[in-house]
Amino acid sequence: MQTPAKPVNQLFSKNFLNRLIWPLVAEQFLAMTIGACDTVMVSSVGEAGVSGVSLIDQLGQLVIQLFAAFATGGAVVASQYLGHKEQKKAQASAKQLLNLCVIAGVFFIAICLPLRRIILNGIFGALDPQVMDNALTYFVWILFSFPLLGIYNSCAALCRAMGNSKISLKVSLVMNLTNIAGNAILIYGAKIGVAGAGISTLVSRGIAAVVMLCILSQKKWPLFLEKIWKPQFYFTLMGRILKIAVPSGIENSVFHIGKTLVYSFMSTFGITVIAANAITNTVASFSNIPGNAIGLASVTIVGQCIGAGEKEQAKSYGRKIMLLSYGGMFVTAIVVFGLAPFVTKIFNLTPQAQNLAVLVIRACMVANIFFWPMSFTMPNILRGAGDAKYTMIISNISMWLFRVLGSFLISKWILRIYPGNTQFAFFGIWIGMFLDWIFRGIMFYVRFCGKKWLEKKVI
Template sequence: MHKHTIRIPQEQLLFSRQYLISLILPLIAEQVLAITIGLADTMMVSQSGEAAVSGVSLVDSLSNLFIQLFGAFATGGAVISSQYLGQKNQIHASLAAKQLIYVSLFSAVALIAFGIPFRPIILRTIFGDIEGQVMRPAVHYFLFVLLSFPGLAIFNSCAALFRSMGNSKATMKVSLLMNVIHITGNAWLIFGMGLGVMGAGISTFVARSTAAIIMLVMIHKKRHPIHVDNIFAFEWRPILIKKILRIAVPSGIENSMFQIGKLSVQSLTASFGTVALAANAISSALAGFSNIPGNAIGLASITVIGQCVGAGEYRQVSYYSKRFIILVYASVFALCVPMLFLAHPLIQLFHVSEAASTLAEQVLMLNLLVSLVFWPPSFTVGNFLRATGDARFTMTISMLSMWVFRVGLSYLFASFGWGLQGVWIAMYVDWLVRGIAFSSRLINGGWKNKQVV
């Protein structure tokens, strides 16, 4: 990225301001929906007690490891499809889309076959000696989360493809429906039927499966620049799969190692007791709000920067990257500052003990302050680099930073007696290191010549 101001005549820009607004705003709305429903889910489950919240939190932490795998495939497919669209090659973009769906679905089915019979063993292996009152709801919830993975894999893949086309409104609408089904199902099954944590799992399965079916119908329509013909007419294209995996494998390794590191830290958190687990779950859920616009812009950047790279417009990669990062900083500030004043009343919405509420508030307040500075370069800039095809670099930096700083320092700080707050401080050091590395790579132009199509 050029250090001086990048000036490109408006008529030469690949994307208008109106296009970017129409791409980003639905993504923000979709992120708001996801976080809001997640909070509602946690609050509903909290009616069953701290053990239920802790059990669901453990499973969600574990399932995020697998969800990151689907996200990696979706990112790989989105980058390839975006770069093909930048080349005006809709045929190959559509062929790549079909391969993306196959790979994602196969992975989800494999996870079900392995995960269902070994649920208790997996949970004990990762989280250690969990209290029985936490393990029971975790095992029940884990079953339905696993069954929901095929639906989630298909939804994520199709959503990434629609974003590649600049049609984020479509994914927002389906996401809205999915979340309405989820929250309605929760209300009926948890409160009406008295199924507790199991009810939350069933509604997750139904919501994700319904969304997947709708997305498959939509992506089949030929009016879209990227469309999938005859999804049941199986065809395997190794060259396209190799291109997808060139992005997906480094991203998948990066995301998986990142989540394994988080699970290692979560295991440490579990050793602090149920109060710390509940406080961690609440703090994580609320902290996600400040990241909503940044996550949305990061998703949008894959479409924009990917197409710029496909068209060979490297100056526009730098142009849009600079504007995106400024926008992310502005949005994080706009959300974190008000939440500093709303932290206490928001935490009181959760039905947990006073000790858990107090700890959650302490953790959340520091997180909001740190996010103002360190979050944008650590997360948003990484997406810029992946969109160019520079996924191997982001993988290497993320893995090293995660294990050396986030995991290593968590255990070190725990030995100092810092408890849950020490775990979060270790995470902030990880943010700082990754942000510096990613920003340096973007500025010095090391991402160039990484085009993958």
């Protein structure tokens, strides 16, 4: 007579997963919505002001990607220590994450502040004097906000690692509403232009950083920050965080650079294509919210499973995470697909640009349903186990081969067949992007089905 298999104690209940994932979905939606409102408010300062702000925001995205990489590394290490029941080391790694983000923020101030004009000239070339003046003004305030943003991002990652994403949601709400209120007062009321936008960003990030530090300094949290006024450096723990953060940072930065190159090439297709692409990206960002949120949650879930030595549970939860991601992306894609003609009317496009945007949005939504989760949620599952180098290599190969080179060659080929038809060529850009998604998805799925990602050592 066979002995019945011993039931496996599941590490996470459905209630835990709901408490982790749903606030992340709400936080992502909040950031997107208020970000759009922020753009509208800044646009009131005039074309030169908007141009200056947008240039600095492009540079700022690279710094944000760096903080996101640190946050991922810190969340993986802290989650695995929590799963391994080593709370002291988990707390120490939390403080190292905070140290890294603050040091990085101060480093950017020290390098960029005295060289800001040289940096802008080197990257963007000879700018219109008004645009340059606005960019320089905004750049100063944004630079001083980087350490504060680093503190907020690191603390938000630690909240996710503890499975308490409600904290970051509430603080994010305060930060974004403060930014909107500051813009209203300083741009509309005091009429100080882009300086007002920069000051409100600095103040809102400062408030968020202080609130987060006050919350995580309480001893009731598994990852409370002890003696935040006293720097403590544990280089072994820093090295473990950087083992995840460096590949993730390279991956994120290369992805941003690749997107910029594609936009640069596509900008030759004319204003109709540029407008249609901008709207498509905005709408697609909203539709990707469930997948992005579930991907962030997967780092905590898989990380704690690996830390607890529960490799089979890590794989099991990985499958559940992917089912949730596919379900969430299916719902949002269907909604956006149906509402695309109505949503695009909000942006006051020409009929030609609107029709083009609707076609591309709908094509994107079909691709979202089948390919996006495997391409972008799955790598977070692998990173949660510490398999960051593999995701970096595959993402870089796929970016340059398909999204950059592929979209360029496909668009050129279409233009040879249909000379002057830049709208057909525009579809070539998106075909290259979809091929990028398919290739990554296949490679990440093959990796997930194997065992190598479960054998990675982080702690």
